Amino acid sequence: MSFHWESTIFSIIAFGLLYWLLNKYAFGPLFGIMEKRREIVLGELEAAEANRKESERLLAEQRQALEEARREAQEIIETARRTSQKQAEEIIQAAREEANRLKNEALREIQNEKNNAIAALRRQVSGLSVQIASKILERQIDEKAHEQLVEQYLKEVGKTS
Amino acid sequence: MRIGVHEFPVIEVGGFHLDLSAILAIVVSGIITFVIAKLATRNLSIRNPSKLQNFMEWVVEFVHKTIASTMPLSKVKMFVGLGMTLITYLFVSNLLGLPFGIVTEHHEEFRLFGSVVVSEETIEKHGGEVHVAWWKSPTADIMVNFGLAIIVFFLIHILGLKMNRKHYLKHYVEPYPVFLPLNLIEQIVRPVTLAVRLYANIYAGELLIATILMLNFVGIPLLAVWQGFSIFVGAVQAFLFTILTMVYISQAIVHEDH
Numbered sequence: 001m002s003f004h005w006e007s008t009i010f011s012i013i014a015f016g017l018l019y020w021l022l023n024k025y026a027f028g029p030l031f032g033i034m035e036k037r038r039e040i041v042l043g044e045l046e047a048a049e050a051n052r053k054e055s056e057r058l059l060a061e062q063r064q065a066l067e068e069a070r071r072e073a074q075e076i077i078e079t080a081r082r083t084s085q086k087q088a089e090e091i092i093q094a095a096r097e098e099a100n101r102l103k104n105e106a107l108r109e110i111q112n113e114k115n116n117a118i119a120a121l122r123r124q125v126s127g128l129s130v131q132i133a134s135k136i137l138e139r140q141i142d143e144k145a146h147e148q149l150v151e152q153y154l155k156e157v158g159k160t161s
Numbered sequence: 162m163r164i165g166v167h168e169f170p171v172i173e174v175g176g177f178h179l180d181l182s183a184i185l186a187i188v189v190s191g192i193i194t195f196v197i198a199k200l201a202t203r204n205l206s207i208r209n210p211s212k213l214q215n216f217m218e219w220v221v222e223f224v225h226k227t228i229a230s231t232m233p234l235s236k237v238k239m240f241v242g243l244g245m246t247l248i249t250y251l252f253v254s255n256l257l258g259l260p261f262g263i264v265t266e267h268h269e270e271f272r273l274f275g276s277v278v279v280s281e282e283t284i285e286k287h288g289g290e291v292h293v294a295w296w297k298s299p300t301a302d303i304m305v306n307f308g309l310a311i312i313v314f315f316l317i318h319i320l321g322l323k324m325n326r327k328h329y330l331k332h333y334v335e336p337y338p339v340f341l342p343l344n345l346i347e348q349i350v351r352p353v354t355l356a357v358r359l360y361a362n363i364y365a366g367e368l369l370i371a372t373i374l375m376l377n378f379v380g381i382p383l384l385a386v387w388q389g390f391s392i393f394v395g396a397v398q399a400f401l402f403t404i405l406t407m408v409y410i411s412q413a414i415v416h417e418d419h
Binding site for chain 2: 011015017022034040
């Protein structure tokens with residue numbers, strides 16, 4: 001066993017050189033790559049987090065929109081029901097009024113007809129009376145004949161009227 | 162024949178004694194570490210990483226967690242590169258000597274690049290035969306480990322002075338000024354134990370492998386078991402060196418409120 005300090009010096013120089021070479025050409029780039037990957041992973045994690053938040057926000061928005069749409073639909077149905085009810089009532093009301101109007105009109109017409117008929121009858125009766133009277137005046141001679149005549153004319157009147 | 166212990170090929174160049182086996186081991190470990198790391202980070206992809214990239218990212222995360230267990234998270238980032246270099250380089254280094262060994266036998270003077278590697282004297286001393294080991298784990302050489310420990314030593318104190326000066330200096334006289342020598346010794350002992358622990362574990366492993374090899378065929382199952390265990394030891398020691406370095410740095414730069 002011998003000791004040579006030259007080996008020590010050589011060892012120091014060699015290690016220094018190796019340290020420099022390794023860090024410049026091998027480990028340096030490797031550290032760089034690892035650091036870059038770390039950053040990428042970090043960035044992707046952040047992006048994923050952001051995406052999650054965004055989707056949560058969108059989901060909440062969708063839910064709200066759906067809720068709103070449902071409420072609106074309910075409102076529309078409610079309105080339609082109210083409108084239709086009102087319309088139905090209106091229709092019934094109108095029908096009832098129309099019926100009343102027709103009935104009243106009919107009544108009035110009947111009244112008119114009745115009045116007309118009575119007037120016409122009155123006119124005929126007076127004409128008849130005048131005729132009867134003139135006939136009676138024509139045949140005053142014979143009481144019998146007169147009676148017969150009255151009867152005959154009454155019959156005639158009865159026939160014509 | 163002496164068991165397990167070999168001579169190392171040392172040449173003299175311009176007054177420096179270069180241990181060729183240590184230099185070879187360091188260079189090879191460094192190249193293997195760099196090539197693996199480079200292969201793993203060749204086609205970096207964020208979304209579709211290759212298997213090797215996945216593995217390397219797992220190592221990074223492991224180191225990150227290890228460092229984070231010693232200091233506040235805000236300071237961890239600075240030291241991940243250091244931790245990665247330490248743990249990968251040490252793991253490769255610890256395993257380097259396991260798969261095989263290169264040993265040459267010399268009966269006469271052996272020269273390399275005009276420098277005497279094995280002298281006649283050494284051969285005489287070893288009884289006419291000298292074994293030279295060319296291949297080992299760099300961390301099985303304590304002088305190499307001291308190099309790493311010195312780096313850690315300077316890192317601790319420079320970082321402490323730069324990032325946490327007041328409390329770093331104050332902690333030398335805590336809890337009482339009397340403790341100053343003790344604290345100073347502690348600062349010296351820490352890197353020494355780092356180096357020696359690593360050296361002892363790895364060197365012992367290789368020594369045992371060399372010893373088992375002398376059993377020839379009988380030793381094969383034993384060798385397999387021990388090599389498997391050595392991989393485990395190598396991993397544990399690489400991890401220990403890294404986490405202890407981080408603990409020491411953390412103690413120097415982090416001021417905890419009591």
